[in-house]
Amino acid sequence: MTLLPPVSGVTADSLLDGLNPQQREAVTYRGPALLIVAGAGSGKTRVLTHRIAGLIASREAWPSQILAITFTNKAAAEMRERVGALLGGAAEGMWISTFHSACVRILRREAEHLGYTQSFTIYDSADSKALIRRIVKELEADLLGFTVPSVQGRISKLKNELVDPDEFSRQASDRDPRDAMFLDIYRRYERELRRANAFDFDDLLGQTVTLFRAFPEVAAKYQRRFRHVLVDEYQDTNHAQYALIRELTKRVEPKDVPLDTRTELDAEGGIEGASLTVVGDSDQSIYAFRGADIRNITDFERDFPGARVVLLEQNYRSTQNILEAANAVIRNNFDRVDKKLWSADGAGEKIVGFTGYSGHDEAQFVADEIHRLHDTGVAYGEMAVFYRTNAQTRALEEIFIRSAVPYRLIGGTKFYERAEIKDVVAYLMATANPADELATRRILNSPKRGIGPATETALWDFAQKRDVPFREAMRRVDEIGLGPKVTRAIVELTRLLDETAAALDPDRPTGAATVGETVHALVAGSRYLEVLMASGNPQDEARAENVEEFVNVAKEYDKNNPDGSLVEFLTEVALVAAADELDDESGSVSLMTLHTAKGLEYDTVFLTGIEEDLIPHRMAAQEPGGAAEERRLFYVGITRARRRLYLTLAMTRAQFGESAVAMPSRYLDEIPTELIDWRVSPLDATSRGGTQPRALNARRGEWEGRGGRRPVGSEAYSTAGGYGRVGPGDAEARPQGERGYSSVRFRDADAGRETRNASKPKQKWINEVTGQVRDNSAMELERGDRIRHVDFGEGTIRAVTGTDAKRIAEVDFDTAGRKKLLVKLAPIEKL
């Protein structure tokens, strides 16, 4: 244990400056268990960091006795930094990490107890899916109706509940052939993981619990070390995580106390359990679908008798209008402890509502507002766009690119999920962990070496017959009697992997190869990059770029972690979360799902796609408790906004390439009318008795009272066939938006007349914005030029900025208002 560095100037008192009474209580309370019920924006990170800093500043704890668990790596990094800032750099030795990272750290040290080596690999969900696919195929389980995702989901659920195959067989009916089959799959899956010296995501938690339960003396090591355990986002913990916390905070029995311990002993010679602090908000529990159990937080006081509960209700983030909307929505969830967020900051601006004709129309509105706000001084990085499903990004991205909105997608199809990256990672896994058969099989034929399924099966059969690992079968390929070409290919691959692995030996004369060198050796040695670059296919070129990017990531890792190892690098790669990609200084608008948004905050938030079947999502609405969870998700979205909140939706939404009618979300009804300033309300867009929720119907009078809202294009629109339920009545109620949003779409592009091709097939509408791929790079434009845009009609160039592919034209359209366009891609022509 290191000596505490001087804690200059920090006193327990100074850490309380600027905190409200509840926050102070949460920082200073000392006892075995503390639950901090922290409403959105109530300063819980501040409380947690001050609590940790206080423990250290007052010398109640060494940094190494602190274990703080957060939801994402980014949150962990932020907390570490903030504690460090409070203490002047004394955060060394603390464990601040995610559940998964903490478990990996423990498992690496203790792997032998579980029959693993410390270089085990971690299977992400794609990896375990691949493994399950193989098993389902081998057992022909699909004949019994098993699908890969269903099996994967079920196994994950069982693991989260700490139910292993043996336990499952006790619960299962022995008559049901489906249960028997599933048990077979589960058993085989577990066996394969073990053989591969690999853990899946759920194992990281579950196996750590198993380890602690099976080896109390091992558990005691950690129980003694961590005197203060703090858990953030406690409402989203699952059973395995709960069990882990319980294990970590258990009293150490006298028999497990080592003789040389310096920890204080209790009366019987044991060591009392660590003190536990959990922070959470049951209104923000949004991960039940992956096993999070809200009872962990609601039953906390029962689980930990004598626990103190502190409520943080004052919100320091949002305006009162935003909070009122949030409160009004969440109030509809029954069986919750009533909690009301309040702010001392004043009402603020109204929430802005907008209904577009289509998802593209909605996206255009968002893009225009982003530009408008940016012009008034709001930084792009202070704005975020949220959506329920990743599929919604398509329309947003298309419009954002065309409108020259600088944006960043958070999550979605992640870099590390790309096939080419997974391939390179598989090379690394096979190098670091030769037992990893799945990784080895993955790279067997990529790049193509003429090793097909037949050869793979031959290798596998050989391995089975001789009872040797797959990799050994590869080394002995000449004994199998395959064709000379195939044999040579396998010999070469095996040599590459073995030689690269040998270079990792630290006792090598030149020292162990770095991660960057290892990646380079594999990518070059396998000719993976070379083959991609030579293919001439533009998609392959993009893949090659990704691989090069990955090589750079590895080099960067070397620079930042001089003592890092390949195994540690792989761990980091496996455990990156969507939110970790966030870069505060990127200067772009962030796009992400509502789930990813948890724990973040922005000056301006756009909540898009606020429609039935999207939020609440069609799939979720069926599940027990699903509707309530969806409402919490919506609540989380609202409470991310500091000053400005937009709620947007569309009348029609593209799904499966088809356009479908969308209805306003029921949650919109739950927000008091006076809080929302509808630029275009759903009522304007869709009224025709009976199809929309009643409350929106009831608001109708308000709109009818206003003048100047005659619809444009109603005639043409009304004759349009094939639009599902969007019929004449809908069009009649459709106004011309005050600023011309959406209505432009109903006009003829050149004249603004109401003749827009009503009789054309609906494809025409959908493709209008998305369809054209063009390149206007050569178009010369300057101030004063007149142009015509497919959607916005004619306009005058106001300014042109940027160069080449990033040239942006600011245009005053005659009817559609001012817009920014990316010249290269905009559907425009010069007049």
Next chain:
DNA sequence: GGCCCTGTTCTTTTT
């Protein structure tokens, strides 16, 4: 063994 075509299914959210 590899390529290309077709049909199918899919979309809820993620460590």
Next chain:
DNA sequence: GAACAGGGCC
């Protein structure tokens, strides 16, 4: 409208 699996063909 894409990604993927399966089948047919070279």
